[in-house]
């Protein structure tokens with residue numbers, strides 16, 4: 001039985017709890033459903049964080065003190081925080097993904113393989129859509145896609161456009177839409193002359209993120225100290 005220390009009991013935390021309750025191999029451990037790990041009376045096997053970047057200090061302190069692997073799902077970290085997560089991975093196993101759905105991980109792989117070809121023919125724009133309660137913009141997934149596409153390009157990222165804002169050849173536009181209860185949509189447009197190629201992922205339920213992150217937690221519990229992403233979970237084992 002793997003004891004999951006759930007950090008964050010918001011919209012995603014509740015869906016994670018539901019997913020754990022129907023799984024005989026997992027147990028949830030978050031006694032007060034409080035984001036403060038100081039209340040944990042018992043050592044958990046893996047921390048699973050769906051909360052807020054403001055919790056990072058507490059997570060690092062708990063993980064390093066108890067030598068517990070950490071699955072990070074929270075998005076919106078600053079560069080300085082990303083560097084601290086990197087340092088954390090030198091002490092405990094860390095799995096980080098801005099999106100734990102299978103479709104998005106596969107889409108990222110498609111973008112990695114095909115953007116180097118497509119970039120010679122098309123302008124690239126990313127559009128993400130999320131629910132009205134989302135705090136960070138653009139989404140972690142949109143940033144992941146932008147970084148993947150840019151691996152071989154070194155273009156500028158342009159976040160939205162306003163006023164006189166003519167596009168250049170060497171930019172990737174990134175656009176965030178917020179409204180209603182949209183679970184999560186990510187679209188990458190490859191726009192050419194008289195034709196547009198679109199690669200798109202739509203999430204219809206938050207369950208896909210919870211299930212993916214729990215699979216990641218199972219996998220991470222057997223790993224050595226290091227920094228991992230979902231490619232390691234899905235394709236390297």
Ligand SMILES: NC(=O)C1=CN([C@@H]2O[C@H](COP(=O)(O)OP(=O)(O)OC[C@H]3O[C@@H](n4cnc5c(N)ncnc54)[C@H](OP(=O)(O)O)[C@@H]3O)[C@@H](O)[C@H]2O)C=CC1
Nearest residue numbers: 008009010011012035051052054073074075098099100209
């Ligand atoms: N990687 C992935 O696949 C996915 C990642 N996410 C990310 O997970 C995170 C949580 O998403 P979601 O559950 O929808 O968000 P919610 O706002 O619904 O929940 C956030 C949770 O974090 C807690 N929290 C702790 N500290 C803070 C703080 N300083 N400010 C705000 N909240 C805090 C909240 O506690 P309280 O209620 O007491 O404020 C709440 O329990 C987000 O960063 C989101 O982008 C979401 C879906 C998929």
Ligand SMILES: O=C(O)C1=N[C@H](C(=O)O)C[C@H](O)C1
Nearest residue numbers: 075098099134139140141184
């Ligand atoms: O906040 C959300 O809801 C989501 N956040 C993640 C992100 O920022 O990419 C993943 C998913 O799209 C849902």
